[in-house]
Amino acid sequence: MTDERILPITDDVSWIGVLDPGLITFDIVMETKYGTTYNSYFINAEKKAVIETTKEKFWPTYLSKLKHVTDPSEIQYIIVDHTEPDHSGNIRNLLAVAPDATVVGSGNAIKFLRDQTGHDFKSLVVKSGDTLDLGNKTLHFINAPNLHWPDSIYTWLEEDRLLFTCDSFGCHFCHEAMYDDAVGDFDDAFTYYFDAILRPFSKYMLQAIEKIKPLDIRCICPGHGPILRSNWQKYVDLSAKYASRAIAMPNEKRILIAYVSAYENTTLLAHKIAEGLSQSCDFLIDICDIESMHFSKLEDKIAHCSGMILGSPTLNQNILPQIYQFFAAVNPIRDKGKLAAAFGSYGWSGEASRMIETNFSLLKLRVFDQNVMVKFKPHEPDFERCISFGKAFADRMIEMYQLSCNL
Numbered sequence: 001m002t003d004e005r006i007l008p009i010t011d012d013v014s015w016i017g018v019l020d021p022g023l024i025t026f027d028i029v030m031e032t033k034y035g036t037t038y039n040s041y042f043i044n045a046e047k048k049a050v051i052e053t054t055k056e057k058f059w060p061t062y063l064s065k066l067k068h069v070t071d072p073s074e075i076q077y078i079i080v081d082h083t084e085p086d087h088s089g090n091i092r093n094l095l096a097v098a099p100d101a102t103v104v105g106s107g108n109a110i111k112f113l114r115d116q117t118g119h120d121f122k123s124l125v126v127k128s129g130d131t132l133d134l135g136n137k138t139l140h141f142i143n144a145p146n147l148h149w150p151d152s153i154y155t156w157l158e159e160d161r162l163l164f165t166c167d168s169f170g171c172h173f174c175h176e177a178m179y180d181d182a183v184g185d186f187d188d189a190f191t192y193y194f195d196a197i198l199r200p201f202s203k204y205m206l207q208a209i210e211k212i213k214p215l216d217i218r219c220i221c222p223g224h225g226p227i228l229r230s231n232w233q234k235y236v237d238l239s240a241k242y243a244s245r246a247i248a249m250p251n252e253k254r255i256l257i258a259y260v261s262a263y264e265n266t267t268l269l270a271h272k273i274a275e276g277l278s279q280s281c282d283f284l285i286d287i288c289d290i291e292s293m294h295f296s297k298l299e300d301k302i303a304h305c306s307g308m309i310l311g312s313p314t315l316n317q318n319i320l321p322q323i324y325q326f327f328a329a330v331n332p333i334r335d336k337g338k339l340a341a342a343f344g345s346y347g348w349s350g351e352a353s354r355m356i357e358t359n360f361s362l363l364k365l366r367v368f369d370q371n372v373m374v375k376f377k378p379h380e381p382d383f384e385r386c387i388s389f390g391k392a393f394a395d396r397m398i399e400m401y402q403l404s405c406n407l
């Protein structure tokens with residue numbers, strides 16, 4: 001689909017972004033069943049400005065849109081609220097046709113862009129409270145770090161009452177209509193996007209929402225998905241709700257037992273460990289075979305647990321691919337400090353527990369000082385060990401839970 005449309009937001013501000021309906025995954029692992037959009041905005045002020053660019057491969061379409069709204073060489077400012085290449089991918093190309101432009105962003109953003117573009121450019125570092133005079137319009141900058149990189153800021157266009165937020169309040173949802181009141185229901189895309197991109201940064205999301213409360217917002221212009229011209233408050237409120245819930249999660253009483261099993265031996269261990277857990281605590285026990293589990297479901301389970309026990313057979317002195325996928329779904333920013341342990345059946349050497357514990361440690365989880373490894377098929381004494389192990393793990397979880405409640 002070639003999209004040449006420019007969409008008005010106010011008399012002087014236009015959407016000049018691009019549609020990417022065929023995108024299957026974002027950042028390699030995030031499923032994007034509705035595709036996405038890379039939103040860029042043009043401010044037709046006395047000093048012309050562009051906010052965000054687009055992914056690099058869309059340069060021909062993007063340049064064509066830019067030329068519809070202005071002579072690119074007249075662009076004086078390029079505002080970057082976030083420098084992940086889905087937004088900053090065309091900064092280098094844009095600077096080539098707008099050589100006098102000054103790139104405006106946080107200190108981190110400018111540093112990141114120098115590495116991304118490989119050359120120097122005119123820049124202006126901004127922080128909360130700073131303003132930029134566009135002649136007849138004024139931009140205000142708001143620190144909003146870690147949404148979703150350390151470089152992120154929000155930009156407020158005072159006269160038009162528009163808030164530009166890049167990843168915040170966005171979603172991977174591609175629809176030609178582009179306005180939130182014209183694209184139909186996109187709530188599931190919004191929720192999924194928050195979970196995948198922003199949930200690890202929930203504390204920062206809440207801080208940013210506090211900062212924008214005093215603004216008399218007409219429209220929120222995110223970096224992905226629908227332009228929020230009618231229902232922006234709904235999506236700010238949803239973001240606050242999801243972020244608050246995520247922050248409360250360390251106190252959530254849920255233990256994940258995840259495993260793979262070739263001959264049901266590791267399965268038997270998993271269920272006996274669960275028995276021990278349930279004898280000693282009232283935490284919800286989420287026990288699951290992850291052999292065929294989709295990455296996003298696995299990630300969801302890890303995000304929602306407060307402790308995890310991971311089981312793998314040892315195969316040729318190694319753990320299984322699904323166990324490596326489990327580690328890929330752990331997010332140290334989100335999961336740091338959760339209690340984690342290993343178990344499994346093995347035949348000859350039994351490296352699985354050490355490999356699991358080492359990976360947990362590297363991912364900043366708190367490694368439990370016990371594990372259960374059983375040679376070949378478990379028998380009654382092994383089951384008793386599993387139950388004792390489960391009880392000990394439960395006791396430690398209760399201690400940690402009480403500690404977190406007293407903080």
Ligand code: FEO
Pocket residue numbers: 082084086087147148149166167223224
């Ligand atoms: Fe849409 Fe973090 O980039």
